[in-house]
Amino acid sequence: MSHLRVIDAERCVGCQLCMFACHRRFGKGGLGKSAIFVRSRGGMSRGFTVVVCRACKEPPCAAVCPVDALRVRKEGGVILQPHKCIGCGNCKEACTLGAVFWDEEENKPVICIHCGYCAQYCPHGVIALVKEE
Amino acid sequence: MLNHDPLQRVLYIDLTRRSFRIEHRPDLFERYLGGAGVASALLLEECPEGADPLEPENPIIFAVGPLVGLFPMASKTVAMFKSPHTGNLGESHAGGRSAVSIRMAGYGAIVIKGASDIPVYLTIFNDKVQFHDGRALWGMRSDFAARATREKESGSGMRTIMRIGLAGERLVSYACVITETYRHFGRLGLGAVFGSKKLKAIVISGKSSLPVVDRKTYKKAYNDIFQQLLTKPSLKKYHDLGTSLNILPLNKICALPTRNLQKACFEQAEEISGEHLAENYLGRRIACTHCPIACIHLAALREPYKDEPYFYKTTFISYDYELIYALGTMLGIGNSRGLMYLLNEVEILGLDAISTGVVLAWVTEAFQKGLITEKETMGLKPAWGDYETYVEIMKKIVLQPNEFYQAVAKGAEYASELYGGKEFALAFGKNEMPGYHTGYGGHLTFLTGARHSHLDSAGYSFDQKFLGKEVPPPEDYANHLFAEESYRQIISSLVICFFARGVYNYPTIERLLKIAGFDFSEESLKGLGEEILKQKYRFKFREGFSLDQLRIPKRILETISPHGRLQEEFIRKAIAAYKRLLS
Numbered sequence: 001m002s003h004l005r006v007i008d009a010e011r012c013v014g015c016q017l018c019m020f021a022c023h024r025r026f027g028k029g030g031l032g033k034s035a036i037f038v039r040s041r042g043g044m045s046r047g048f049t050v051v052v053c054r055a056c057k058e059p060p061c062a063a064v065c066p067v068d069a070l071r072v073r074k075e076g077g078v079i080l081q082p083h084k085c086i087g088c089g090n091c092k093e094a095c096t097l098g099a100v101f102w103d104e105e106e107n108k109p110v111i112c113i114h115c116g117y118c119a120q121y122c123p124h125g126v127i128a129l130v131k132e133e
Numbered sequence: 134m135l136n137h138d139p140l141q142r143v144l145y146i147d148l149t150r151r152s153f154r155i156e157h158r159p160d161l162f163e164r165y166l167g168g169a170g171v172a173s174a175l176l177l178e179e180c181p182e183g184a185d186p187l188e189p190e191n192p193i194i195f196a197v198g199p200l201v202g203l204f205p206m207a208s209k210t211v212a213m214f215k216s217p218h219t220g221n222l223g224e225s226h227a228g229g230r231s232a233v234s235i236r237m238a239g240y241g242a243i244v245i246k247g248a249s250d251i252p253v254y255l256t257i258f259n260d261k262v263q264f265h266d267g268r269a270l271w272g273m274r275s276d277f278a279a280r281a282t283r284e285k286e287s288g289s290g291m292r293t294i295m296r297i298g299l300a301g302e303r304l305v306s307y308a309c310v311i312t313e314t315y316r317h318f319g320r321l322g323l324g325a326v327f328g329s330k331k332l333k334a335i336v337i338s339g340k341s342s343l344p345v346v347d348r349k350t351y352k353k354a355y356n357d358i359f360q361q362l363l364t365k366p367s368l369k370k371y372h373d374l375g376t377s378l379n380i381l382p383l384n385k386i387c388a389l390p391t392r393n394l395q396k397a398c399f400e401q402a403e404e405i406s407g408e409h410l411a412e413n414y415l416g417r418r419i420a421c422t423h424c425p426i427a428c429i430h431l432a433a434l435r436e437p438y439k440d441e442p443y444f445y446k447t448t449f450i451s452y453d454y455e456l457i458y459a460l461g462t463m464l465g466i467g468n469s470r471g472l473m474y475l476l477n478e479v480e481i482l483g484l485d486a487i488s489t490g491v492v493l494a495w496v497t498e499a500f501q502k503g504l505i506t507e508k509e510t511m512g513l514k515p516a517w518g519d520y521e522t523y524v525e526i527m528k529k530i531v532l533q534p535n536e537f538y539q540a541v542a543k544g545a546e547y548a549s550e551l552y553g554g555k556e557f558a559l560a561f562g563k564n565e566m567p568g569y570h571t572g573y574g575g576h577l578t579f580l581t582g583a584r585h586s587h588l589d590s591a592g593y594s595f596d597q598k599f600l601g602k603e604v605p606p607p608e609d610y611a612n613h614l615f616a617e618e619s620y621r622q623i624i625s626s627l628v629i630c631f632f633a634r635g636v637y638n639y640p641t642i643e644r645l646l647k648i649a650g651f652d653f654s655e656e657s658l659k660g661l662g663e664e665i666l667k668q669k670y671r672f673k674f675r676e677g678f679s680l681d682q683l684r685i686p687k688r689i690l691e692t693i694s695p696h697g698r699l700q701e702e703f704i705r706k707a708i709a710a711y712k713r714l715l716s
Contacts, residue, residue, distance in 0.1 A: 013427035015420035016233075016290075017205065024355065027348025029203035031237055031291065032340040039290030043280065044314050044419050045431060045449035104340060123363055123425045 149247030167198030228421035229313030238339030288338030298483020377407030401467025458568030459490025465517030491565035569593035611710030619662035
């Protein structure tokens with residue numbers, strides 16, 4: 001199984017190409033539906049933090065979903081079943097890492113599915129899709 | 134353009150009445166694309182003829198373009214205003230997070246008019262535009278003001294924070310606006326226009342999706358551009374060393390203005406070169422949003438506190454070619470730490486680094502020649518290489534405690550009118566000189582470029598094609614620079630970083646614009662570039678600019694360039710040819 005991993009956030013230059021890539025999966029430009037997030041650690045001189053789902057085996061986000069819209073994958077992490085989701089936002093609150101993002105247009109969470117598309121666009125070796133046993 | 138593209142929305146803000154409105158202006162974007170094209174059209178609409186740049190009637194216009202948020206390195210914002218420095222066209226570009234933030238907030242352009250009675254800062258979060266009490270930020274260093282705003286407001290990671298330092302508040306005519314700490318609307322005094330409106334900062338943020346004509350074509354085109362950007366050797370150089378990679382090559386050909394261009398090579402260039410700074414100080418690289426290159430280089434300067442042993446502070450200071458020239462070689466600073474003190478101070482105060490360095494160089498030479506004395510400088514003795522004194526002078530330029538500093542706060546042209554020394558006041562169209570004494574092309578760009586910036590038509594690059602060869606006739610210079618400046622209007626209307634221009638050629642632009650819903654042929658793009666350039670010049674002529682009366686500082690004719698001694702007659706002929714092309 002493969003997971004998206006942050007290899008070395010110190011190499012991050014804050015270009016956010018990963019965020020654009022994640023959004024572009026849907027064939028659109030912009031940032032509103034990205035499941036990965038890069039922000040400065042309080043001013044750019046301090047470097048950047050990459051926030052993304054780390055594929056918990058027992059994900060708090062799924063535990064608090066009142067309608068079981070987040071299916072837990074056996075390799076860790078969750079898959080959103082949009083038809084079930086009622087947009088309550090409990091999952092967003094529950095994620096300790098802040099890795100559940102919100103699609104304002106759809107009023108539903110956006111969570112990394114560990115496809116690795118973003119990693120193909122990181123020129124600086126910050127993130128990678130890693131095969132794990 | 135596509136029906137739902139938020140690009141067509143223009144946000145009009147009135148600081149006097151603390152009100153705003155949003156207008157749909159597809160007419161502007163369909164005709165001029167965005168950036169420089171749209172901003173110059175808005176400037177002609179919004180800025181009354183003969184307006185005082187520091188009065189409420191002067192508009193501040195920000196514009197982005199259709200490719201922002203869709204393609205990499207479409208990452209710049211164009212600012213236009215009437216310049217308090219030249220009294221004419223004010224245009225300045227900056228990257229950071231600014232362009233993507235404006236586009237994601239749902240706008241193609243923002244127009245700010247009026248003036249507040251008390252200091253304010255603005256937040257623009259999509260359709261929510263708010264005016265906030267800025268009194269607690271007034272008088273604050275640019276970096277501290279940013280920190281306070283960053284901690285108070287939301288939008289981390291997705292926002293731009295534009296702000297001014299004390300220089301803008303005190304209306305120094307070459308004060309800059311800083312965005313994301315290390316990028317600047319540097320030239321022509323946007324900071325003073327902010328200051329005159331009592332506008333300390335603007336925070337802009339939003340989350341949007343952008344439509345495209347065809348999803349598959351979009352993804353394919355993106356990959357194509359991305360690969361080209363990653364494999365271009367010229368871009369790799371900007372990642373490795375940044376723009377400061379140019380210090381040594383330009384010094385080698387003796388085109389690097391030194392000590393107010395008394396010479397064009399610097400004996401200590403090695404010490405302040407990109408290579409030296411990278412090896413000894415480089416602490417981090419950062420990128421503008423959506424740029425894979427990351428050309429912004431930050432030096433980590435570790436300094437001991439003088440009052441306590443083993444107690445240090447580390448400051449991150451951005452450096453670029455133009456800054457090393459203006460605050461380094463022009464001032465005879467061969468000490469890299471000394472250079473960094475100057476870079477840091479210019480950042481804190483919010484001054485344009487190029488103008489500041491050139492002004493300080495004029496002050497030094499005027500002092501040496503006895504045109505000014507310690508009476509004017511209030512006891513300070515400017516001398517080449519003495520960075521500590523330069524820091525003190527900079528502070529005085531901002532505070533303006535006497536008539537001399539009030540004059541110097543208006544630039545080298547103005548100060549030399551009062552105190553003499555015009556022949557070595559290195560200003561072109563009243564804007565201080567960028568760092569290239571490469572030959573005719575460089576200086577012709579400073580003279581004829583609509584914003585008197587080296588980037589207008591990059592004549593310094595044209596010059597270097599003829600090293601060791603005979604130069605072409607003046608008309609050829611004019612033709613080349615006119616075509617280049619016209620092409621660059623398209624690039625800066627799409628707000629693509631000039632570093633990426635090798636990838637974004639006319640056919641590529643035509644193809645990418647189709648994906649964004651714009652139909653422009655290569656021919657029509659060429660015509661549009663000229664039209665936008667002429668539009669900018671229409672504003673310049675309206676406000677009294679004249680190519681015939683341009684002052685050519687004698688110093689550039691005295692100091693040997695890589696093409697030998699430059700002749701005034703040649704320059705005048707080329708300017709006359711440029712004028713014919715504009716009509």
